Amino acid sequence: MSVVTKSFDTIHKFLNSPRLEFGLRILHDPSIVTDIRRLDGRFLKISAWGIFKFLVEALWKYPGMFDYEIDPSLRGMSELTYMILSLEERVKAARKRGVKIVGKWPANPTDPYFVDGVMALDPFLAGYCRLLAEGKPDLVKRGRARLSEEACPAQAAAYSILDEETYPMDFFYPFIGPWCYDSQYCFEALRHKVDGDYGDHPVFNQRDDRLGISREYLRQELLRFLKRLEELTGKKIDPEALRREFILENKLRRVLREIIALPQEEPPPIDSLAMILSVFICSDWLGDPEAALQVLSRIRDAGYERLAKGRRGMLVQKYPVRILITGIAWGDLGLYNMVDELGGVIVGSDCVYNLFHKDIDTDGDPIDILTDRFLATPYTWQVEERSMWTVNTIRSAKRVDGLIFNCNFGCNYQAAEARFVTDIVKRETGIPCLITDADLPKENRGQMRTRLGAFIELLKERQLED
Amino acid sequence: MPKPAALVRLEDELARRPKELTQAKAQGKRILGYFCSYIPEELVWASGLIPVRLCRRGDNQAATIGRSFLTTNSCPFACSCVGLKKQGRDPYFKLVDLVADAPACLQMRRVFEVWERYFGVKVILLSFPRKFYLPEASEYFARMLEPFTRELSDYSRIPVTPERLSRAVELYNHIRRRQQRLYSLLREDPPPITWRDVFRIIHAGFVLDREMYRDILDELLEEILPQPHTNRPPQARLLLAGSIMAPGDEKLFNILGELDAEPVMDELCTGSRGTWGQVDAPNEGSLARHYLTNIPCSSLPYPRLEDDPRHAHISRLIKDYRIQGVIYHTLHFCDAYNFKVQHLHNLLSSYSIPLLHLNSDYSMADAGQIRTRVEAFLEIIQDRSA
Numbered sequence: 001m002s003v004v005t006k007s008f009d010t011i012h013k014f015l016n017s018p019r020l021e022f023g024l025r026i027l028h029d030p031s032i033v034t035d036i037r038r039l040d041g042r043f044l045k046i047s048a049w050g051i052f053k054f055l056v057e058a059l060w061k062y063p064g065m066f067d068y069e070i071d072p073s074l075r076g077m078s079e080l081t082y083m084i085l086s087l088e089e090r091v092k093a094a095r096k097r098g099v100k101i102v103g104k105w106p107a108n109p110t111d112p113y114f115v116d117g118v119m120a121l122d123p124f125l126a127g128y129c130r131l132l133a134e135g136k137p138d139l140v141k142r143g144r145a146r147l148s149e150e151a152c153p154a155q156a157a158a159y160s161i162l163d164e165e166t167y168p169m170d171f172f173y174p175f176i177g178p179w180c181y182d183s184q185y186c187f188e189a190l191r192h193k194v195d196g197d198y199g200d201h202p203v204f205n206q207r208d209d210r211l212g213i214s215r216e217y218l219r220q221e222l223l224r225f226l227k228r229l230e231e232l233t234g235k236k237i238d239p240e241a242l243r244r245e246f247i248l249e250n251k252l253r254r255v256l257r258e259i260i261a262l263p264q265e266e267p268p269p270i271d272s273l274a275m276i277l278s279v280f281i282c283s284d285w286l287g288d289p290e291a292a293l294q295v296l297s298r299i300r301d302a303g304y305e306r307l308a309k310g311r312r313g314m315l316v317q318k319y320p321v322r323i324l325i326t327g328i329a330w331g332d333l334g335l336y337n338m339v340d341e342l343g344g345v346i347v348g349s350d351c352v353y354n355l356f357h358k359d360i361d362t363d364g365d366p367i368d369i370l371t372d373r374f375l376a377t378p379y380t381w382q383v384e385e386r387s388m389w390t391v392n393t394i395r396s397a398k399r400v401d402g403l404i405f406n407c408n409f410g411c412n413y414q415a416a417e418a419r420f421v422t423d424i425v426k427r428e429t430g431i432p433c434l435i436t437d438a439d440l441p442k443e444n445r446g447q448m449r450t451r452l453g454a455f456i457e458l459l460k461e462r463q464l465e466d
Numbered sequence: 467m468p469k470p471a472a473l474v475r476l477e478d479e480l481a482r483r484p485k486e487l488t489q490a491k492a493q494g495k496r497i498l499g500y501f502c503s504y505i506p507e508e509l510v511w512a513s514g515l516i517p518v519r520l521c522r523r524g525d526n527q528a529a530t531i532g533r534s535f536l537t538t539n540s541c542p543f544a545c546s547c548v549g550l551k552k553q554g555r556d557p558y559f560k561l562v563d564l565v566a567d568a569p570a571c572l573q574m575r576r577v578f579e580v581w582e583r584y585f586g587v588k589v590i591l592l593s594f595p596r597k598f599y600l601p602e603a604s605e606y607f608a609r610m611l612e613p614f615t616r617e618l619s620d621y622s623r624i625p626v627t628p629e630r631l632s633r634a635v636e637l638y639n640h641i642r643r644r645q646q647r648l649y650s651l652l653r654e655d656p657p658p659i660t661w662r663d664v665f666r667i668i669h670a671g672f673v674l675d676r677e678m679y680r681d682i683l684d685e686l687l688e689e690i691l692p693q694p695h696t697n698r699p700p701q702a703r704l705l706l707a708g709s710i711m712a713p714g715d716e717k718l719f720n721i722l723g724e725l726d727a728e729p730v731m732d733e734l735c736t737g738s739r740g741t742w743g744q745v746d747a748p749n750e751g752s753l754a755r756h757y758l759t760n761i762p763c764s765s766l767p768y769p770r771l772e773d774d775p776r777h778a779h780i781s782r783l784i785k786d787y788r789i790q791g792v793i794y795h796t797l798h799f800c801d802a803y804n805f806k807v808q809h810l811h812n813l814l815s816s817y818s819i820p821l822l823h824l825n826s827d828y829s830m831a832d833a834g835q836i837r838t839r840v841e842a843f844l845e846i847i848q849d850r851s852a
Binding site: 146197213217220383419 | 595602808
């Protein structure tokens with residue numbers, strides 16, 4: 001397809017997409033949008049004109065976003081898309097103001113990273129934001145060429161954005177151990193670009209009485225981490241400020257739990273992509289927990305309003321089957337649209353849910369709280385316990401009809417658990433499970449459609465039998 | 467040069483070992499298997515359990531079976547370790563009563579979990595820190611060795627007394643000294659023993675009775691040291707580094723052999739790595755320090771490029787063994803080693819040492835390609851020497 005044909009194709013898509021209608025509606029009724037403001041009032045200011053301009057500019061600036069059907073009429077969704085696509089500019093602006101950018105990995109809890117003068121950045125999420133904006137997998141391909149052809153797409157994208165200095169980073173401090181295995185080596189491969197250290201979360205047997213010693217070691221590691229942040233910013237960390245961050249992030253966690261409960265309702269008021277985009281951001285709150293809270297609250301409230309009116313999410317079909325994703329959520333956002341089109345709806349993703357599945361205590365010593373927070377992450381547990389956590393998630397959910405365990409190419413962290421987890425889930429709950437393999441965005445869509453179509457058909461038949 | 471008698475004895479003992487272990491089991495002795503060199507074997511030996519390092523390259527079928535329990539993204543060694551257990555043909559994999567895990571390589575952590583769940587094998591998990599460069603990590607590891615030792619003793623019903631531990635530390639220090647002596651002989655040109663033989667001798671130490679193994683090492687050194695060195699000097703002084711190369715993983719060696727080449731040194735966890743250093747006292751603290759702060763496995767990341775101890779070690783080996791080229795052999799999906807190629811390449815470039823990175827598995831599908839690349843690599847080295 002020539003460049004001209006492609007441009008016309010994109011414009012055609014835009015003119016026929018709900019985005020234009022939504023943008024025009026905003027211009028006539030600016031009350032639909034209000035500013036998203038961080039407490040310091042600096043990060044985000046969104047006006048109706050700003051959103052409209054953004055949607056129009058997106059045509060050439062973010063061509064990738066036209067590959068997916070993002071529900072623009074769900075209040076908060078445009079702001080969320082804006083936050084995702086503007087992450088790069090916002091991180092750069094924050095750094096110009098002297099804010100230190102500190103790297104973390106996806107599953108590491110965000111709570112200790114947002115201290116005064118620090119902005120947490122998860123290069124996985126940032127890489128995906130870039131992929132979403134570009135709409136082509138070149139970033140991953142470039143990363144693989146330099147890191148390893150066997151790197152998972154998230155690692156490769158994360159490597160690229162730091163190696164190519166797309167995103168600035170002052171210090172890298174991921175917690176390693178029973179977290180994403182390859183992340184530690186990805187950061188190691190970036191040592192020529194970014195200074196950093198590791199937080200050591202030892203792999204230990206959680207079933208025996210040695211927990212106390214390991215817990216204390218982790219506690220000391222968290223103290224070392226916070227001390228390093230103090231050295232970096234030149235500011236003493238106030239325990240009360242940490243506690244305020246816990247309270248704020250508890251609010252965020254609660255909102256996310258409310259959002260993922262929405263697709264379980266009848267009819268589901270939000271579609272799969274809206275749900276997944278909302279929960280994905282828990283990895284670093286797109287650099288701004290305050291703004292994230294406002295945006296997510298809007299999405300939740302809009303979901304409740306739709307529910308009260310009996311309105312379905314944009315792509316949701318009538319009486320969809322409910323599917324939980326475990327393992328690593330698909331990085332190809334088009335697959336969430338596909339599930340909806342095929343008659344399903346995604347009701348959650350374990351890989352992010354394990355970060356917000358419960359609140360943390362806010363009373364007591366903040367370091368103790370943080371230690372418990374780290375230890376309460378099911379993906380870090382032994383696989384038997386982690387599988388039972390998924391079983392309990394399914395049992396306590398209002399409705400889950402099937403489970404998809406997704407393995408990303410190159411992932412030997414979650415992917416190595418696929419059989420283990422699905423065996424236990426099948427035994428304990430009796431629901432059908434499907435293991436999928438995914439890699440680059442937009443790749444293998446045909447094969448995926450066949451497999452997802454058959455799986456959803458199976459779930460629908462069971463639904464009819466019931 | 468005729469094969470030294472001690473080496474012939476070593477091979478005989480190796481052939482007899484599975485039968486010996488079967489008899490020992492029948493007499494009530496227990497066999498503890500482990501995969502990773504971070505398990506302090508001294509403690510296993512002192513507890514009266516028979517230590518066996520489960521380190522075998524399975525065939526392609528074993529790896530395929532393993533993949534059905536793990537993932538196609540898992541390294542072939544991890545898959546093979548699952549497949550060999552499931553196949554039940556390898557005597558060592560079959561005979562072990564329990565296994566111990568110090569999860570430096572996190573892919574191997576899953577192997578243990580599969581063994582526990584699907585094959586009903588008892589697993590003792592030795593909690594393991596990853597910041598080997600931190601004194602606090604050694605302290606933590608030492609503290610975790612205490613309950614680990616208790617668990618071993620509970621299983622063997624033999625307490626690890628200070629005397630038994632002292633004997634164990636002495637025995638293993640002796641073995642390491644002898645192994646180091648063998649490796650030091652490879653600096654000579656020509657060496658009195660080939661690297662391939664040294665590598666096999668190290669592997670024998672994974673399964674043989676350790677006291678007998680010590681005696682064989684003593685005999686071997688006594689035998690070969692006074693001999694005139696009649697081996698041919700190697701055509702290129704190669705260092706072999708990278709992912710685990712388990713006994714039986716012969717593809718690369720056969721190719722090198724066909725091209726009349728052989729490494730003069732290795733930096734492998736199944737080779738020289740475990741032979742460095744000594745445990746300075748018979749206690750948990752010394753054991754922890756020795757195992758954690760010795761030459762680190764690549765599965766433990768290091769945050770600074772400028773003083774990376776692995777780079778320092780490879781630099782030392784290059785100097786001491788007059789290395790002309792490095793073959794960096796990685797297994798598919800072994801990211802701990804694969805992701806480090808670029809930095810290693812930069813390091814070697816600073817010494818003008820060429821690097822050949824081979825990323826392979828246990829199939830023979832890429833043998834032809836590897837042969838071509840090795841051949842070209844040897845030519846480069848020869849051209850440079852000329």
